[in-house]
Amino acid sequence: xxxxxxxxxxxxxxxxxxxxxxxxxxxxxxxxxxxxxxxxxxxxxxxxxxxxxxxxxxxxxxxxxxxxxxxxxxxxxxxxxxxxxxxxxxxxxxxxxxxxxxxxxxxxxxxxxxxxxxxxxxxxxxxxxxxxx
Amino acid sequence: xxxxxxxxxxxxxxxxxxxxxxxxxxxxxxxxxxxxxxxxxxxxxxxxxxxxxxxxxxxxxxxxxxxxxxxxxxxxxxxxxxxxxxxxxxxxxxxxxxxxxxxxxxxxxxxxxxxxxxxxxxxxxxxxxxxxxxxxxxxxxxxxxxxxxxxxxxxxxxxxxxxxxxxxxxxxxxxxxxxxxxxxxxxxxxxxxxxxxxxxxxxxxxxxxxxxxxxxx
Numbered sequence: 001x002x003x004x005x006x007x008x009x010x011x012x013x014x015x016x017x018x019x020x021x022x023x024x025x026x027x028x029x030x031x032x033x034x035x036x037x038x039x040x041x042x043x044x045x046x047x048x049x050x051x052x053x054x055x056x057x058x059x060x061x062x063x064x065x066x067x068x069x070x071x072x073x074x075x076x077x078x079x080x081x082x083x084x085x086x087x088x089x090x091x092x093x094x095x096x097x098x099x100x101x102x103x104x105x106x107x108x109x110x111x112x113x114x115x116x117x118x119x120x121x122x123x124x125x126x127x128x129x130x131x132x133x
Numbered sequence: 134x135x136x137x138x139x140x141x142x143x144x145x146x147x148x149x150x151x152x153x154x155x156x157x158x159x160x161x162x163x164x165x166x167x168x169x170x171x172x173x174x175x176x177x178x179x180x181x182x183x184x185x186x187x188x189x190x191x192x193x194x195x196x197x198x199x200x201x202x203x204x205x206x207x208x209x210x211x212x213x214x215x216x217x218x219x220x221x222x223x224x225x226x227x228x229x230x231x232x233x234x235x236x237x238x239x240x241x242x243x244x245x246x247x248x249x250x251x252x253x254x255x256x257x258x259x260x261x262x263x264x265x266x267x268x269x270x271x272x273x274x275x276x277x278x279x280x281x282x283x284x285x286x287x288x289x290x291x292x293x294x295x296x297x298x299x300x301x302x303x304x305x306x307x308x309x310x311x312x313x314x315x316x317x318x319x320x321x322x323x324x325x326x327x328x329x330x331x332x333x334x335x336x337x338x339x340x341x342x343x344x345x346x347x348x349x350x
Contacts, residue, residue, distance in 0.1 A: 030221025032261050035349055037295040038329045039160025039186075055295045057261060060223060083161045085186040087221035 022095050024064045024072060029087040031057050039084040047072050047080075052098045056105045065098035158189045158216050158230065159329075159349040165189065166348045171307075172341040174198055174314050175281060179212075187216045192234075195272065197279055199313045203242070206279070208249050208272055210236030217254075227258040236272075243276035250274075261292040264301060279311040287324065298327045303335070305343075 031037060037055040040062055044053045049070035054063040062081070064072065074091055081088040096104075159165050160183065167179045174197065181191030192211040198204065212234030220227040231254045238249040250273055257266035264287030271280040284306045293299035301324035306317050320343045322335030329349040336342055 028221075029223050030219070030226045032224070032226045032259050034293070034295050034299060034326055034328055035159055035331075036226070038349060039163060041295075042160065042163070057294045058292065083186055085160070085216065085219055085221075 022066055023093070023098055023101065024066065024077065025092045025094055025096075025101065026062045026064075026077065026081065027089040028060055028062050028081060029089055031055070031060050031062075031086065033057070036084075036086065037062075040081065040086065043080045043084050047076070054098050054102050054105075059105050061101075061105070063098055063101045158183050158186065158214050161186045163349050165191075166350075167193075168346045170342065170344040172318060172320060172337045172339070172343040174200055174309060174318065181212075181214060189214045197272070197281075197309075197313055200315075204240065204277075204312065206238055206240045206272070206274075206277060208236045208238045208251075208274075210234045210249065210251055212251060225258065225260045228256065230255040238272075238274045238277070240276060247274040247276060259287075262289045263287065264289075264303070277311055279309060279313055281307065281309055281313075283307045293327075295328075298325060300325055301333075303333065305335075 028040070031040075034057075037057060041053045041055055044050055044062070044064050047064075049066050049072050050064055051067045052065040054065075055061070056063075064077075066072070077091060078088055158181070163183050165179070165181045165183070167177070169175070169177045171177070176196040177193060179191065179193035181189040183189035190211075190213050192209070195206075195208045195210065197206045197208070212232055214230060214232040216228060217231050218229040231252075233252045234250070236249040236251060238247050239245075240247075251271065253268065253270035255266060255268040257264070259265070264285070266283075266285045268283045268285075269280060270283075271278070273279075285303050286305075287301045287303040289299065289301050291300070303322040303324055305320040305322060307320070308314075308317050318337055318339070320335050320337040322333045322343065324331065324333035326332070331347040332345070334342070334344040
């Protein structure tokens with residue numbers, strides 16, 4: 001029973017952190033030109049939960065601002081990046097608005113430390129993330 | 134004739150930015166339009182649609198002319214392009230594309246229309262500062278066989294981002310088989326792209342205009 005309560009509590013905490021996230025920030029390999037960014041932007045804007053998309057080639061990040069109370073699952077994000085033919089390296093969920101990320105990137109500031117309580121995966125451990133061929 | 138082609142190309146290059154953006158196989162559900170004005174020896178218009186990120190279908194028109202004016206081929210074709218392999222690196226990307234198609238060809242040194250086929254490949258590597266690509270395209274029919282090999286090396290004076298204009302300086306070497314051009318045709322080009330629009334132009338060492346535009350949307 002104690003284990004069940006612990007798991008339930010952890011699940012609720014995890015769900016709360018996901019639900020409160022305003023922005024999904026992803027590290028993506030292979031972003032070297034505007035055409036790359038265009039395909040990813042077009043795909044991500046197709047999600048109903050997407051309020052805005054920002055791509056930085058220099059910092060190799062793709063950020064999706066979410067509509068209030070909405071979310072995009074990791075599997076859908078993974079498929080979107082993979083279908084655009086790029087490699088998703090990591091996903092972070094933050095409360096940082098898209099404009100703040102844009103400003104941070106334009107100021108060339110270092111990326112913020114990852115909050116372990118937020119959702120994060122190492123994509124090398126996930127199926128389908130290898131380059132195809 | 135040359136004058137009318139030049140004006141047609143200029144008109145197309147002027148109109149295309151209105152239609153929007155793109156790359157070879159751009160992205161899933163993306164359309165790519167390419168127009169090339171090739172220094173008096175080749176002219177090509179291509180349009181492709183990519184249902185998936187790894188293949189696209191479409192067609193185009195290709196004119197090949199010998200530099201002495203004795204041979205001309207007009208080929209209208211349908212083609213499938215395949216992204217055979219992509220390497221996504223942290224600061225670079227490399228690709229291998231292959232393609233094949235069928236067409237109808239006419240020429241000034243054979244009668245009627247012939248069935249033609251086309252196969253080719255392209256391999257490229259790019260970062261935000263350097264670019265290299267090698268492309269080979271073979272067009273054959275009963276009365277001709279022409280292969281066009283193109284090597285491009287590019288350098289960008291600054292690293293662009295998605296919202297800034299990219300500028301590239303490109304050196305191109307091109308060789309033709311089938312008595313279209315003897316030796317290597319060398320060209321110096323400047324390339325600009327932003328968003329999904331790409332325009333490049335320059336001249337060969339013979340002083341002939343070369344230009345290309347590509348749009349993904």
